[in-house]
Amino acid sequence: MVGEAGTATTSISWRRHPDIDDRKPVVRTVPYAEFVLEHPDLDPTTLNAEFFPDAVPYTERSRDRVFYWRPALRDSSPPATDWSFAYATTHDLVGRSETAVGIRGLTTELATGVAIVVDGTAGSDASMAHVRDYGTPILRIVDVTPDSIGLSVDGDDVEVAAGSRRRIELSPRAVELIDDDEPKEITPELSVRYPGRREIHHPATNASDRLFPSFDLDLTSLSNPLAVPIRNGELDHVALATDLGVSLEERPYPERVLWQAFAYTAFDPRRGSVPDIGQTDDDHLVVTAR
Numbered sequence: 001m002v003g004e005a006g007t008a009t010t011s012i013s014w015r016r017h018p019d020i021d022d023r024k025p026v027v028r029t030v031p032y033a034e035f036v037l038e039h040p041d042l043d044p045t046t047l048n049a050e051f052f053p054d055a056v057p058y059t060e061r062s063r064d065r066v067f068y069w070r071p072a073l074r075d076s077s078p079p080a081t082d083w084s085f086a087y088a089t090t091h092d093l094v095g096r097s098e099t100a101v102g103i104r105g106l107t108t109e110l111a112t113g114v115a116i117v118v119d120g121t122a123g124s125d126a127s128m129a130h131v132r133d134y135g136t137p138i139l140r141i142v143d144v145t146p147d148s149i150g151l152s153v154d155g156d157d158v159e160v161a162a163g164s165r166r167r168i169e170l171s172p173r174a175v176e177l178i179d180d181d182e183p184k185e186i187t188p189e190l191s192v193r194y195p196g197r198r199e200i201h202h203p204a205t206n207a208s209d210r211l212f213p214s215f216d217l218d219l220t221s222l223s224n225p226l227a228v229p230i231r232n233g234e235l236d237h238v239a240l241a242t243d244l245g246v247s248l249e250e251r252p253y254p255e256r257v258l259w260q261a262f263a264y265t266a267f268d269p270r271r272g273s274v275p276d277i278g279q280t281d282d283d284h285l286v287v288t289a290r
Helices: 237-243 253-267
Strands: 010-012 027-037 046-048 055-060 064-068 085-088 093-096 106-109 111-118 126-132 137-145 148-153 157-159 163-169 174-175 184-185 190-201 208-211 226-231 277-278 284-289
Touching: 027 093, 027 111, 027 137, 055 253, 064 208, 085 137, 148 190, 157 163, 157 190, 208 253, 226 237, 237 253, 253 277, 253 284
Parallel strands: 027 085, 064 190
Antiparallel strands: 010 226, 027 190, 046 126, 055 064, 085 093, 106 111, 111 126, 137 148, 148 157, 163 190, 174 184, 208 284, 277 284
16 A cells, blocks of 8 residues: 555554563663673684664663663573672573672583684674584672672673773683684683663563563553554655654664664564564563463
């Protein structure tokens, strides 16, 4: 169908979420750090890339947020109400009730070896190398205060001040790439960022939901099916925002990224399933694809 101004539209069906009251997201304000164990001496063999990053940091009304719209919470994390600290790697978000703990999730065990990060960002893309075996460095969080985070890195004490970033060179070691029998000496580097206290948003534990800010969207006024604008066969997320009364210009850029992720998650014309969409009582949108 083509609108009066020449804008093509297509009808997309959706459902009101049947159990939105059971989808309460994780929202905790705690000290938060990011750790990425990188191996810049290696050439990547794979790339873990997503069009939208899992973690979107931004400030909203003077609140410093880290918004996880896709599930990334490590299973070993205690209930969010018990968190006193949280940290992120390229792969995971980890909540902890105590601060003196080992840092996990910096490498990925595979059936045929270990995937290690060549270059990466917490909660986002990472290029990886596949090696036969890997002696993971002993990395521990010793103490967390509003001013700094204390670490033990292969037995050495390291402090990173709040609001800063630090790269720590580790001891060299030898690895064998899966497709190369010749050992290669590498020097891992631990990238640490400690922004301080952050308001963390994450989908409900043990759910496959996608979580978004409300964007001041009124679901009760949303038609079903919805006439979704498309351009060259693809969803036009900017035109959709205009049609639904969502002012993107007034929002910080990261929240505009979240809007784009929401629009494609809920109303992508290429999606075969009908999504459940609901709004929680703490002003989040939840999308669950069946």
